[in-house]
Each structure stands twice: as structure tokens, then as C-alpha cells.
Amino acid sequence: MNHERSRDLYDRALSVMPGGVNSSVRATRPYPFFVERGDGGHVIDADGNRYVDYVMGYGPLLYGHDAPEPVQSAIQKYASAGPMYGAPTEIEVEHAEFVARHVPSVEMIRFVNSGTEATVSAVRLARGYTGRDKVVIMQGGYHGAQESTLVEGDADHPRPSTSGIPQEFAKHTLPVPFNDEEAIQEVFEEHGDDIAAVLVEPILANMGIVMPVDGYHQTLRDLCDDYGSLLVFDEVITGFRVGGLGCAQSKFGVTPDVTTFGKIVGGGFPVGAIGGKSEIIEQFTPAGDVFQSGTFSGHPVTMAAGHEYLKYAAENDVYDHINRLGEKLREGITDICADQAPEYTVVGTDSMFKTVFTREQPAMLDGQCEAGCQQRPDCPRYDHCPKTGGDVANAETERWERIFWHEMKEQGVFLTANQFESQFVSYAHTDEDIEQTLEAYKHAL
Numbered sequence: 124m125n126h127e128r129s130r131d132l133y134d135r136a137l138s139v140m141p142g143g144v145n146s147s148v149r150a151t152r153p154y155p156f157f158v159e160r161g162d163g164g165h166v167i168d169a170d171g172n173r174y175v176d177y178v179m180g181y182g183p184l185l186y187g188h189d190a191p192e193p194v195q196s197a198i199q200k201y202a203s204a205g206p207m208y209g210a211p212t213e214i215e216v217e218h219a220e221f222v223a224r225h226v227p228s229v230e231m232i233r234f235v236n237s238g239t240e241a242t243v244s245a246v247r248l249a250r251g252y253t254g255r256d257k258v259v260i261m262q263g264g265y266h267g268a269q270e271s272t273l274v275e276g277d278a279d280h281p282r283p284s285t286s287g288i289p290q291e292f293a294k295h296t297l298p299v300p301f302n303d304e305e306a307i308q309e310v311f312e313e314h315g316d317d318i319a320a321v322l323v324e325p326i327l328a329n330m331g332i333v334m335p336v337d338g339y340h341q342t343l344r345d346l347c348d349d350y351g352s353l354l355v356f357d358e359v360i361t362g363f364r365v366g367g368l369g370c371a372q373s374k375f376g377v378t379p380d381v382t383t384f385g386k387i388v389g390g391g392f393p394v395g396a397i398g399g400k401s402e403i404i405e406q407f408t409p410a411g412d413v414f415q416s417g418t419f420s421g422h423p424v425t426m427a428a429g430h431e432y433l434k435y436a437a438e439n440d441v442y443d444h445i446n447r448l449g450e451k452l453r454e455g456i457t458d459i460c461a462d463q464a465p466e467y468t469v470v471g472t473d474s475m476f477k478t479v480f481t482r483e484q485p486a487m488l489d490g491q492c493e494a495g496c497q498q499r500p501d502c503p504r505y506d507h508c509p510k511t512g513g514d515v516a517n518a519e520t521e522r523w524e525r526i527f528w529h530e531m532k533e534q535g536v537f538l539t540a541n542q543f544e545s546q547f548v549s550y551a552h553t554d555e556d557i558e559q560t561l562e563a564y565k566h567a568l
């Protein structure tokens with residue numbers, strides 16, 4: 124493949140943008156390919172190379188790069204009508220009503236402009252509502268570029284995970300290992316009366332994809348109820364992808380107090396949202412006294428695109444299609460790993476997938492989860508599959524970044540560039556795409 128034009132563009136970009144990119148994860152080594160355009164489930168780069176795209180904008184593009192006709196015409200209509208006003212519009216109400224109808228935890232919703240803004244606002248809301256300062260997060264979880272959650276270490280020794288955040292901020296955050304019921308119980312026993320919220324991705328989706336063990340979310344629910352803390356599900360990735368229109372909370376049968384959204388709910392445009400019980404969401408200004416505001420919040424083009432996205436999914440076989448292909452892909456990769464890399468763990472659910480380059484293999488593979496690790500205690504891989512962010516961090520992460528990702532790219536398959544971030548099947552992907560992808564895995568693994 125020729126990448127000359129991408130290299131030249133990156134050369135120019137490095138002079139005017141830090142690291143040559145506007146979001147750090149895009150700076151793949153030695154240089155990223157620059158995208159010229161999308162085409163269904165594919166992207167075409169600046170040198171004319173075509174890739175099957177499983178990055179899908181890091182999650183928002185449920186339909187791939189060709190939105191269904193009703194989405195496209197809504198975007199055109201709202202873009203040419205204004206496109207924004209600083210006054211409310213009907214489409215915001217319609218979109219809010221739709222989300223409230225479908226997502227168990229949502230009675231009311233506030234739309235914002237990014238997943239980060241949603242989680243920042245959710246943390247402020249939880250602190251304002253409970254009058255407490257501490258928030259619990261999962262080690263390896265990701266909630267965007269915000270001060271309260273860019274924290275690592277453990278509950279006894281939290282510290283900022285980036286420069287620029289004072290230790291004085293980090294001390295209010297309590298990181299715990301995901302899926303560890305004992306650890307969360309201990310944290311509540313020690314700090315329970317000071318905990319405003321537990322913030323958790325229902326599935327760790329920025330850390331290789333880690334599913335919850337049976338009962339974990341119910342434990343979080345019970346502890347939050349016992350101590351008067353809020354359970355916040357960060358469904359920025361899983362929202363309207365896992366569990367269909369009911370989101371991951373409906374799949375797991377646990378209803379959080381607050382849910383944060385992003386990505387799909389904006390139909391491919393910048394978006395975030397905070398939903399939950401009216402009693403809590405009405406604490407936001409102007410109804411309540413937790414300040415929250417934004418020039419672009421509830422942008423009509425975003426609302427129209429997001430609303431048509433979800434309506435189309437309600438009326439068509441979207442989730443059947445993407446979940447079937449997701450399963451086919453995970454099954455195929457599981458078979459390839461059994462032959463070529465039995466120590467690796469295939470993970471994911473619905474239309475999400477990843478392969479974690481775990482280092483140890485079980486004595487036998489018969490009876491293992493066939494289409495992605497589901498944390499089944501009777502699976503022969505159960506003691507070896509990742510259960511925490513730390514388990515994923517201990518995998519062969521360098522191999523992904525330095526060898527595997529490049530090999531897949533050269534075979535025409537665009538995956539997320541590190542071991543940690545999830546990949547996504549879209550409605551535009553086809554059985555042929557899956558078959559081409561499996562051939563590439565056979566070659567690259």
C-alpha cells in the first residue's frame with residue numbers, strides 16, 4: 124500500500140497541531156492514515172487505499188458511513204434551516220421523549236455536546252444532589268477527559284493519571300478494580316457516607332472489553348441503595364449499541380439512577396446526554412441549583428440526526444443484523460485463535476468485539492465461550508480471561524500496537540490502534556466484510 128499523501132499530511136499537521144491530531148488516540152505509529160471519505164462499512168484514505176472500518180468513529184456510526192435516507196434528509200433539512208438558535212426547538216423534545224420511552228432509567232434528560240461533558244455534569248449533579256464529594260470509579264474505566272475520573276491508583280492512594288490535575292482533586296476519587304465485589308464492599312464500609320456516586324461503564328469498553336461477572340452490577344446497585352449514593356452507568360459507548368434501544372442496563376436488568384450517553388445518541392454529530400429520574404435530573408439549572416449550560420447543547424442538527432438514527436433502529440432489523448455479524452466475527456476469531464494463539468481471549472458482545480492478547484491458555488478449550496467471553500464460571504478459560512482493567516493491561520499490548528495492528532491495516536482492515544479500545548460492527552457491514560476480516564486475522568495472528 125502506498126501511504127505517501129498521508130505521510131505528507133501528517134508532516135504538515137505536526138507543525139500546527141500537537142502530535143498532529145485533535146484527539147490523542149488518532150496518532151497511530153509511525154503516522155496515521157488520513158481519511159478521504161467513507162463508503163458503507165469502509166473508509167478510503169488520502170492515497171486511495173480502502174479498509175473495512177471497525178473503528179466506526181470510536182462508536183457513534185451505527186450505520187457505517189452511509190446513513191439511511193431519513194437520517195440524511197433530516198440532517199440537510201435542519202442544517203439549511205438555521206442551523207442553531209439559542210432558543211429551544213421541537214426536535215429536542217421529540218428526541219428526549221424517544222429516549223425516555225426506551226431507556227429504563229430515563230425519565231428526564233439534558234443534552235450536551237460530548238461524552239466528557241456528560242460525565243463532568245453527572246459528577247457535579249451527583250455531588251450537588253447528595254451533598255457529598257467522593258466518587259468511585261473502576262480502574263481502567265474511561266469517562267472522558269475530566270478531572271474527577273482521570274485518576275489512577277487505588278482507593279487508599281488515588282493520584283492523577285495525567286499532569287495538569289491537582290492531587291487535591293484526585294483525593295476525592297476512589298478507584299477500585301472492576302468485578303471485585305470484596306473491594307467495592309470495603310470501600311463503602313470505609314467511605315460510604317461520603318460517596319456521592321459510583322461511576323461505571325456497564326461493560327469496560329476502553330480496556331479491551333471486559334464483561335461484568337454475574338451479579339456485579341446488582342452488588343453496586345445494592346450498595347448505592349444502602350448508603351444513599353447514586354449509581355451512574357456511563358453508557359457513552361454501550362448506549363443504543365448493547366441491549367438495543369434499552370441499552371446495556373436493560374441487558375443486565377439493573378437500573379442506574381443516572382445514565383450518561385454520547386456517540387450514537389447524536390447520529391454521528393457531537394453529543395452527550397445525562398438522563399435519569401426526574402427528581403435527580405431536575406437538580407440541573409434552571410429547575411434546580413446545579414449549574415449546567417452550553418451554547419451548542421441540544422443542537423438541532425445533532426438532535427435530528429440522533430432522533431432519526433434511533434427511530435430507524437426501532438423500525439428496521441438494525442440490531443439483528445449488527446449483532447448477528449458481531450457474533451459471526453467473534454466466533455470466527457475464536458476458532459482462529461484456537462488454532463494459532465490459544466492463549467488469546469476473544470471478548471465482546473452484541474456488535475462489539477476485540478481480542479485480548481492474554482498470555483496464558485487453559486488446559487483445554489472445549490466448552491469455552493464460543494462468541495466472546497461472557498464470564499461464565501464453567502468456561503475452561505474463566506480463570507485466565509480478563510476481569511479487571513489490570514488484567515488487560517498485563518496482556519501483550521505492545522504486540523497489538525507494533526505488529527498486529529499494522530498487519531491488519533496492510534490487509535485492508537482498520538482496527539482500533541491499541542489493545543484497549545473496542546471495535547464495532549455497523550449496519551453497513553456485510554457477510555463478505557466479515558469473511559475478508561477473518562482471512563486477515565488468519566494472516567496477522
Ligand SMILES: Cc1ncc(COP(=O)(O)O)c(C=O)c1O
Pocket residue numbers: 181237238239240242265266267268324328329357358359360385386394
Ligand atoms: C465510556 C465513555 N465515557 C465517556 C467518553 C468521553 O466521550 P467524548 O469522547 O465524546 O468526550 C468516552 C469516549 O470514548 C467513553 O468511551
